[in-house]
Amino acid sequence: MIDTDKLRGIIAENKKTQSDIAKMIGVTPKTFYLRMQKGVFGSDEIQIMIDNLHIENPMDIFFAGKVT
DSSP, rough: OHHHHHHHHHHHTOOOOHHHHHHHHTSHHHHHHHHHHTOOOOOHHHHHHHHHHHOOOHHHHOOOOOOO
């Protein structure tokens, strides 16, 4: 599960909007919003966000589920 709060913070730090990121990964803003609600993105979309938002610790954001 994705830590959407951290992802939103990184989007803001990069002075981008969720609409900007939606265009970046090739989806509509509505689709991006729905994926943020569910906390689920495809691996190709995650890689685009890591590269373009300069995310240094992607595991903390994109694989934030509880480890059992």
